[in-house]
Every structure is written in C-alpha cells, then in structure tokens.
Amino acid sequence: SQTIHQWPATLVQPVGSPLSLECTVEGTSNPNLYWYRQAAGRGLQLLFYSVGIGQISSEVPQNLSASRPQDRQFILSSKKLLLSDSGFYLCAWSVLSLRTSGIYNEQFFGPGTRLTVL
Amino acid sequence: RKEVEQDPGPFNVPEGATVAFNCTYSNSASQSFFWYRQDCRKEPKLLMSVYSSGNEDGRFTAQLNRASQYISLLIRDSKLSDSATYLCVVNMGWKSNYQLIWGAGTKLIIKP
Numbered sequence: 001s002q003t004i005h006q007w008p009a010t011l012v013q014p015v016g017s018p019l020s021l022e023c024t025v026e027g028t029s030n031p032n033l034y035w036y037r038q039a040a041g042r043g044l045q046l047l048f049y050s051v052g053i054g055q056i057s058s059e060v061p062q063n064l065s066a067s068r069p070q071d072r073q074f075i076l077s078s079k080k081l082l083l084s085d086s087g088f089y090l091c092a093w094s095v096l097s098l099r100t101s102g103i104y105n106e107q108f109f110g111p112g113t114r115l116t117v118l
Numbered sequence: 119r120k121e122v123e124q125d126p127g128p129f130n131v132p133e134g135a136t137v138a139f140n141c142t143y144s145n146s147a148s149q150s151f152f153w154y155r156q157d158c159r160k161e162p163k164l165l166m167s168v169y170s171s172g173n174e175d176g177r178f179t180a181q182l183n184r185a186s187q188y189i190s191l192l193i194r195d196s197k198l199s200d201s202a203t204y205l206c207v208v209n210m211g212w213k214s215n216y217q218l219i220w221g222a223g224t225k226l227i228i229k230p
Contacts, residue, residue, distance in 0.1 A: 032216055043122075043205070043222040044162070051216065059217070090161055096215055101170045102149030103215045109161035 002027035006091050006110035013117055019078040021113050023091030031093040033074040038088040081117045089113045122221040124206050129226050139224050142188045147211025153191050154205040201228045
C-alpha cells in the first residue's frame, strides 16, 4: 500500500529565515506530487505540482520554490520567509485513472506541516 | 463568483439524523468530482469520488447534476464520528487533469 511522509509536523521560524519541507512517497512509481497551503479557516491553495522528476509547475508566484530531485521526493523551499507564509502545508500524491465518467485524479495527503512565521 | 461554493455551516445535527450538503461549481468543463473530509488540524482524507450516475458507500450517497453544476452528499444515520469539515472538490477539466479546485468546506457537528 502507498504511504506518504512529511516532516516536520510543526515548525516555528523567524521572518527572513530559510525553509525546507520534505515529502516522500512509498509504494507507488511516478506519482504526481503536489504542495498545498491551507490558511486558518480557508480552503486549500495549490502551490506547486510535479508530474515527473525535475518537472515543476507553479501556480502562485511568491517567495516559495519546489524541487523534485527523485521520483518519490518533493521538497518545498524558501530563501526568506514572510509572515504571510504561515499556514498548514500539505503534500499529496496522485495517479490519473480513466473511468467511464472521465479522468479521475484522487489525491492522497501526508499529515502536513504546521508552519508559524514570527 | 467562487469556482467551488459550499455553505460553510456549521450544521448542527442530532445523532442518527440525515444530513445533506450541496456544492456548486462554475467550470462546466470539470469532469471529475470528489468529497473529502477533514478533521480539525488534520489532513483532508478522500471520502468518495462522485460519478455521473451517482454512487453510494454505506451511509454516504453522492449525486452529480452536470446540467445545474452541483454535487450533493447525503449522510444517513449520522454518527458522532461524522463530525468534521466536508470539502467539495472538482477538477479543472480540459485546462488540466492534474489540478483540483477545492471548496472551503462545510462544517458538520453531530450532537448526542
């Protein structure tokens, strides 16, 4: 079965400090990988997604970046954190499947990292 | 207009009752639909995918109305453990098969 790991679970960082969050997936090959952020009481905002090693699509221009150095590893980084970067960061994986109703893309999430920037 | 709209609630429902949520979406090209549940301070978890003909999983029934662009979720015989936020999710259709659009969620509180 597939599992997805994220660490750390919680993080408190000062403004202007760097950030590195890591996500790894087990039990599947060539997954699609995603980074989301969820602000308190809000919906999920897609930050980046990747369909393969070295392939990153950015959805929201900001001071964050993502990399996929290995098939099942996805990293979210920042050189200098802002107060507005605080939130709940979630990594997810998916594999597209074709069904009668269309192409489905169920996404499965890691436990998340709760980041507070002070 | 939001791309996916949900009533934020909270819905306060007695245990054993039936509760229904609706969700509307704006992108007529969307072709896949989902309900997720999210417990407080936890990650979202897939509850069920929603298919054109509607589908059922135990106490949960999902319906899709493409003409009116809405999705529904019905929970029968609600349990205390059903208390959570329910997220309506649709894909972007032809724009991207990889990207999903997330509603902000409907909070459900089941009371004993």
